[in-house]
Amino acid sequence: MDKIKRHFLKCTFLIYIFFSSIFLLQPNIVLSQDEPLQIDIMGGNIQAMPIAISYFSIENDLKKLKLQNNIPNLIANNLVNSGLFKLLNRDAYMQNPEQLNSSPKFRDWRIIDAQALITGKISKKSGNKINVSVELWDIYGEKRMFGISLSSKIKSWRRISHIISDKIYERLTGEEGYFDTRIVYVSESGAQKDRIKRLAIMDQDGANHQYLTDGNSLVLTPRFSPTQQQITFFSYRGVNRGIKPSVYLYNLLTGKIEILGEFPGMSFSPRFSPDGLDLIMSLAQNGSTNIHVMNLKNRKTKQLTKGMAIDTSPSFSPDGKKIVFNSDRSGGQHLYIMDKNGKNPIRISFGRGSYATPVWSPRGDYIAFTKFTRGRFFIGLMHPDGSAERLIAEGYLTEGPTWAPGGRVLSFFRQTPQKDGSMKTRLFIIDITGNREKELITPEDASDPAWSPKNIN
Amino acid sequence: MLKYFKILIITIILSYFIGCSNKDKNSLLLDAEGGNTQENTTLTEEIEIIDNTAKSIKMDEVELTVEEKLSSELIEVGDRVFFEYDESTISDESADILQKQYQFLIRNPAIYITITGHCDERGTREYNIALGERRASAVKNYLISLGISSNRIAVISYGKEKPTVEGHDENAWTQNRTAVTFINGN
Numbered sequence: 001m002d003k004i005k006r007h008f009l010k011c012t013f014l015i016y017i018f019f020s021s022i023f024l025l026q027p028n029i030v031l032s033q034d035e036p037l038q039i040d041i042m043g044g045n046i047q048a049m050p051i052a053i054s055y056f057s058i059e060n061d062l063k064k065l066k067l068q069n070n071i072p073n074l075i076a077n078n079l080v081n082s083g084l085f086k087l088l089n090r091d092a093y094m095q096n097p098e099q100l101n102s103s104p105k106f107r108d109w110r111i112i113d114a115q116a117l118i119t120g121k122i123s124k125k126s127g128n129k130i131n132v133s134v135e136l137w138d139i140y141g142e143k144r145m146f147g148i149s150l151s152s153k154i155k156s157w158r159r160i161s162h163i164i165s166d167k168i169y170e171r172l173t174g175e176e177g178y179f180d181t182r183i184v185y186v187s188e189s190g191a192q193k194d195r196i197k198r199l200a201i202m203d204q205d206g207a208n209h210q211y212l213t214d215g216n217s218l219v220l221t222p223r224f225s226p227t228q229q230q231i232t233f234f235s236y237r238g239v240n241r242g243i244k245p246s247v248y249l250y251n252l253l254t255g256k257i258e259i260l261g262e263f264p265g266m267s268f269s270p271r272f273s274p275d276g277l278d279l280i281m282s283l284a285q286n287g288s289t290n291i292h293v294m295n296l297k298n299r300k301t302k303q304l305t306k307g308m309a310i311d312t313s314p315s316f317s318p319d320g321k322k323i324v325f326n327s328d329r330s331g332g333q334h335l336y337i338m339d340k341n342g343k344n345p346i347r348i349s350f351g352r353g354s355y356a357t358p359v360w361s362p363r364g365d366y367i368a369f370t371k372f373t374r375g376r377f378f379i380g381l382m383h384p385d386g387s388a389e390r391l392i393a394e395g396y397l398t399e400g401p402t403w404a405p406g407g408r409v410l411s412f413f414r415q416t417p418q419k420d421g422s423m424k425t426r427l428f429i430i431d432i433t434g435n436r437e438k439e440l441i442t443p444e445d446a447s448d449p450a451w452s453p454k455n456i457n
Numbered sequence: 458m459l460k461y462f463k464i465l466i467i468t469i470i471l472s473y474f475i476g477c478s479n480k481d482k483n484s485l486l487l488d489a490e491g492g493n494t495q496e497n498t499t500l501t502e503e504i505e506i507i508d509n510t511a512k513s514i515k516m517d518e519v520e521l522t523v524e525e526k527l528s529s530e531l532i533e534v535g536d537r538v539f540f541e542y543d544e545s546t547i548s549d550e551s552a553d554i555l556q557k558q559y560q561f562l563i564r565n566p567a568i569y570i571t572i573t574g575h576c577d578e579r580g581t582r583e584y585n586i587a588l589g590e591r592r593a594s595a596v597k598n599y600l601i602s603l604g605i606s607s608n609r610i611a612v613i614s615y616g617k618e619k620p621t622v623e624g625h626d627e628n629a630w631t632q633n634r635t636a637v638t639f640i641n642g643n
Binding site: 197220221282285286312357372396415421 | 584591613
């Protein structure tokens with residue numbers, strides 16, 4: 001029974017991947033001149049920009065699908081969740097979607113103080129496809145900022161909405177969007193002593209949730225390939241057959257799982273290089289843990305750190321030239337940066353407490369980390385030179401930051417002890433200002449989130 | 458896990474004795490049967506059923522003996538040692554336990570073992586995998602220094618993923634900072 005269910009889930013998942021990759025989403029972007037309307041999102045105090053997102057106009061025989069509401073609602077949900085935008089109440093809109101098929105009356109929108117307006121039109125195409133055309137208007141500049149037109153299968157309407165959200169976000173902030181992305185994580189259930197942990201994947205907003213492994217073996221720390229439909233993770237899946245706990249690769253298109261080399265000790269803590277060609281990981285043997293790099297093509301490994309210390313949780317800089325990692329070589333746990341060949345390690349964290357799981361931001365400007373001090377765990381940020389350390393989230397146990405594309409938003413997990421002695425483990429999303437922390441709803445307890453790069457068309 | 462084995466073995470032994478005492482009753486009843494009625498026959502049948510159960514449990518016991526007897530002996534000897542927070546030093550107390558594990562391994566030269574390393578929850582997953590490995594390796598190296606061949610000892614770290622005790626206080630943490638020795642199955 002369970003097998004059938006698993007098979008079914010796997011099939012559904014593969015079909016999902018298939019459709020999202022094959023059934024072409026053809027972006028057809030028309031950009032106008034440079035516009036003054038833009039938010040500086042890296043500034044400290046962000047004032048959410050008031051925007052109006054009208055319901056879309058739609059051809060009559062498509063009306064019953066409710067896409068004229070669902071697509072603008074999903075776009076609004078994405079933009080509002082970013083913390084940078086405030087959706088103006090639709091009751092106050094003076095023009096209806098059909099009236100907005102031509103240029104809007106800017107004066108009507110200035111009355112409600114809309115800085116920008118998003119309008120859209122949905123029409124039918126052949127073969128169960130729709131075309132969605134969206135336009136972004138600068139109300140005070142009285143100009144069309146840009147338009148985008150996408151065609152796809154009706155069932156891909158969520159992806160269409162995410163792609164459009166990214167384009168609008170990029171146009172209004174000048175930064176890379178992160179809405180057309182997914183999150184892989186460890187779904188947890190059962191008693192703490194014998195916890196079932198399995199890989200699961202979902203859209204960044206929690207939709208399209210799927211399990212990737214069955215829970216028969218312990219899995220931890222999944223990470224996305226930056227270039228392919230692949231995940232690397234650490235698992236105990238071969239332990240009963242005498243295979244050491246190791247790093248594995250999961251091909252999302254085929255569902256195939258393969259072990260990445262067999263070593264004299266345990267291999268764990270994997271992460272891809274930015275070009276997707278290499279993998280860095282830790283090998284633990286005889287009480288010391290060192291960082292190694294593996295060429296994924298020929299599977300050859302090279303040792304990068306030496307000595308008796310624990311060197312783990314490595315993460316590449318976005319240009320691939322440096323590696324930040326966590327080491328206890330000086331006694332306490334601290335963060336170090338070395339060249340990609342293992343040379344010139346320098347310590348960058350000097351505060352009180354233990355520092356761990358450093359992750360380099362995709363923009364290169366921050367390193368996110370886990371910090372343990374005075375009995376509490378924190379998620380923190382510092383510049384790669386170790387300066388400007390600040391803590392953005394805390395809890396009984398918070399751990400495992402992961403960056404969304406664009407480097408403005410992170411996810412992490414938090415464990416909170418409950419009155420009955422059990423532990424609640426959940427994913428959260430937060431931005432680099434430490435504002436707008438929000439739980440990401442999952443079917444079960446959840447840990448070790450890893451944000452995907454932008455989906456590949 | 459081993460706790461469960463312990464309970465299982467106690468249960469097996471108990472049910473064996475229950476079986477025996479039932480057998481005794483059974484013979485008593487049989488003796489008394491001559492002068493009596495149906496009631497006793499029914500009882501005898503019931504007892505016989507119980508007796509069968511006892512027999513089948515005895516079979517299980519025979520099957521379990523090799524591995525389980527040794528495992529329970531290892532538990533008697535002391536199957537685990539404990540560590541200070543973020544430490545992997547073998548304390549004097551641990552050294553005594555490992556001496557006994559060494560004697561046990563000498564007495565049973567065919568046994569191969571796996572040492573699992575564990576941490577309390579106050580550390581990140583990846584660091585704790587490494588720390589658990591360091592603890593298990595410390596035990597392994599201690600046994601090797603006493604004279605056990607290294608190829609008899611495997612090491613696995615579970616970090617903070619398989620705590621012995623659920624709980625979020627000093628008592629639970631103390632019990633979860635451990636390295637446990639298991640006898641390998643076939």
